Amino acid sequence: xxxxxxxxxxVKHFLAASEVAPDPARAALAMRAVEELNRGSREPEAxxxxxxxxxxxxxxxxxxxxxxxxxxxxxxxxxxVAAYTDAAKASPADPxxxxxxxxxxxxxxxxxxxxxxxxxxxxxKDRGVVHASLARLCQAxxxxxxxxxxxxxxxxxxxxxxxxxxxxIADLLASLGxxxxxxxxxxGLA
Numbered sequence: 001x002x003x004x005x006x007x008x009x010x011v012k013h014f015l016a017a018s019e020v021a022p023d024p025a026r027a028a029l030a031m032r033a034v035e036e037l038n039r040g041s042r043e044p045e046a047x048x049x050x051x052x053x054x055x056x057x058x059x060x061x062x063x064x065x066x067x068x069x070x071x072x073x074x075x076x077x078x079x080x081v082a083a084y085t086d087a088a089k090a091s092p093a094d095p096x097x098x099x100x101x102x103x104x105x106x107x108x109x110x111x112x113x114x115x116x117x118x119x120x121x122x123x124x125k126d127r128g129v130v131h132a133s134l135a136r137l138c139q140a141x142x143x144x145x146x147x148x149x150x151x152x153x154x155x156x157x158x159x160x161x162x163x164x165x166x167x168x169i170a171d172l173l174a175s176l177g178x179x180x181x182x183x184x185x186x187x188g189l190a
Contacts, residue, residue: 027060061091095124128158
């Protein structure tokens with residue numbers, strides 16, 4: 001069909017351009033090819049293209065983050081951890097990438113690795129949402145003094161700018177039996 005042929009041509013041209021472009025433009029052109037594949041609902045091809053692009057040495061934070069997202073969608077969590085870790089190292093000012101690594105490590109039942117990733121995130125930027133994640137790790141290992149310390153930090157560092165942050169902290173409070181505090185926090189959010 002003509003639409004598919006045009007899509008294939010667009011992807012082919014973006015990839016050809018990325019092969020000869022200077023380094024800063026290579027990633028942007030490869031991402032344009034990925035966007036075209038997404039627009040055509042061809043996600044498996046987009047994942048394959050991202051993996052090939054990284055193998056060719058294009059390792060920008062955008063490419064690596066997108067690769068991580070695709071690998072999560074494909075349920076390839078260990079590979080996603082590697083991609084997000086590389087993205088975090090390539091983007092040292094972005095604490096969210098280390099937070100993603102930590103969340104995936106929890107799903108992979110690697111609490112020590114999750115804690116290390118969360119600590120890296122805090123090193124970049126001290127945020128309440130990450131302290132809430134650390135408190136959950138402490139809660140899982142039944143370390144009440146650690147839970148209290150991390151919860152106190154979560155409450156102190158919560159900016160209120162991210163609704164997810166307040167929701168996570170409220171959920172943590174509720175899980176600790178502090179429903180009145182959780183409701184008060186949610187009321188403030190509303």
